Amino acid sequence: MAGLAHPGDQARFRAVCRSWRSVPSPRKLPMIVLPTGFLLLCLHNGFHRIEPFPEHDRCIGSTDTFLAIDKTDDQNRHTYKLLNPCSKTLVELPELDEIVGNVVSESFEIHKVLMQSSGPGHYADGLIAVRTNNRIHPIILLKPGKGVWLPPPRSKPFTRIIDVAFLEDTLYAITQAENLISFGVAFDTNGIPTVTSIKRVITGPITDVFAKEKHASRKRIGDYIINDGMHFAYDDERPHVDIVTIWYLVESHGKLFMVRRETEMQHPRYIHSLTRKVEVFEADISANKWVSVSSGLHGRAFFLSKRSSKSVHAGDEIQEDAIYFIDTGEVFNVKSKTTSPRDKSVDLCATWLFYPGSF
Numbered sequence: 001m002a003g004l005a006h007p008g009d010q011a012r013f014r015a016v017c018r019s020w021r022s023v024p025s026p027r028k029l030p031m032i033v034l035p036t037g038f039l040l041l042c043l044h045n046g047f048h049r050i051e052p053f054p055e056h057d058r059c060i061g062s063t064d065t066f067l068a069i070d071k072t073d074d075q076n077r078h079t080y081k082l083l084n085p086c087s088k089t090l091v092e093l094p095e096l097d098e099i100v101g102n103v104v105s106e107s108f109e110i111h112k113v114l115m116q117s118s119g120p121g122h123y124a125d126g127l128i129a130v131r132t133n134n135r136i137h138p139i140i141l142l143k144p145g146k147g148v149w150l151p152p153p154r155s156k157p158f159t160r161i162i163d164v165a166f167l168e169d170t171l172y173a174i175t176q177a178e179n180l181i182s183f184g185v186a187f188d189t190n191g192i193p194t195v196t197s198i199k200r201v202i203t204g205p206i207t208d209v210f211a212k213e214k215h216a217s218r219k220r221i222g223d224y225i226i227n228d229g230m231h232f233a234y235d236d237e238r239p240h241v242d243i244v245t246i247w248y249l250v251e252s253h254g255k256l257f258m259v260r261r262e263t264e265m266q267h268p269r270y271i272h273s274l275t276r277k278v279e280v281f282e283a284d285i286s287a288n289k290w291v292s293v294s295s296g297l298h299g300r301a302f303f304l305s306k307r308s309s310k311s312v313h314a315g316d317e318i319q320e321d322a323i324y325f326i327d328t329g330e331v332f333n334v335k336s337k338t339t340s341p342r343d344k345s346v347d348l349c350a351t352w353l354f355y356p357g358s359f
Helices: 007-014 094-101
Strands: 031-033 039-043 046-049 057-063 066-072 078-083 090-092 110-115 128-132 139-143 147-149 161-167 170-175 180-187 193-202 230-234 241-252 255-266 271-284 289-293 300-304 309-313 322-325 331-333 351-353
Touching: 057 110, 057 351, 066 110, 078 094, 078 110, 094 139, 094 147, 110 161, 128 161, 139 193, 147 193, 161 241, 161 255, 170 241, 241 300, 255 300, 271 322
Parallel strands: 241 309, 300 322
Antiparallel strands: 031 039, 031 351, 039 046, 057 066, 066 078, 078 090, 110 128, 128 139, 139 147, 161 170, 170 180, 180 193, 230 241, 241 255, 255 271, 271 289, 300 309, 322 331
């Protein structure tokens, strides 16, 4: 397997028989996918362009080995699909098309598409959670070919959610106040999903803190647009710099982690220049609190972006106890609390694409 560089070749190798599937895949850095569809492969000497997407296709996120694609036609109608570029597996999302495909405004964005696996190789049978910036449809739960669930328009806590992650059969979410919320999901006899319970598992320690900051600022939002999970504050000594806080929620080996990252963003183009501070917290659900993490990630590494978050086993090319940030190319070591020099900046809306069997 280590001699097969292309993910498609690795997928074909594993498809031969059961014994070949048992051969462990090498731990390779995932590919980076830009919204315009150029695939950039992480290498030690930089990035390598592979190919663009078709003209009307745009990548809006990823979930494991699948890309979430938004296709626009000549009448500006949107259709959505999940595509595994290695196996060519395609999952159509007509339920999502029906809800937002014909009513997408210029300000509408899908911030994350998250697919729950129902077993090895059965992602297409699982639940899909979609998080948007729209107050009417902030969260969309769907099962392809079965049906869809929507919360009441503009209802809390759904309009406060800034990131989501699956932990077994439960969908979890965090808010900018660092509250952790769980959503129990069940399916009726027709396989249509529904949320059966909503519970605040952890009450965050920073509720209302940002609202009281003298110099705090936020991106202006319209009547139907909700916060994108980034908090902006002025740097008094450098007027051209904003201090930006970003939150990520990631499942790792049966546990939930929240990463709070503080970066510098320069005017006027709002490009991330460097990471100032990173804090990692584990959700202690039984004690209803966040626990600071400083001893490492138990042999794993986090790959974080606004469009996807993933925990994988470390080894080979992947550093242990490291957090990889897609926008700046920086790598933060949880144990030493050091950040490596940036490699190369990419689009903030870029996403990770993982190799089959690499996690």
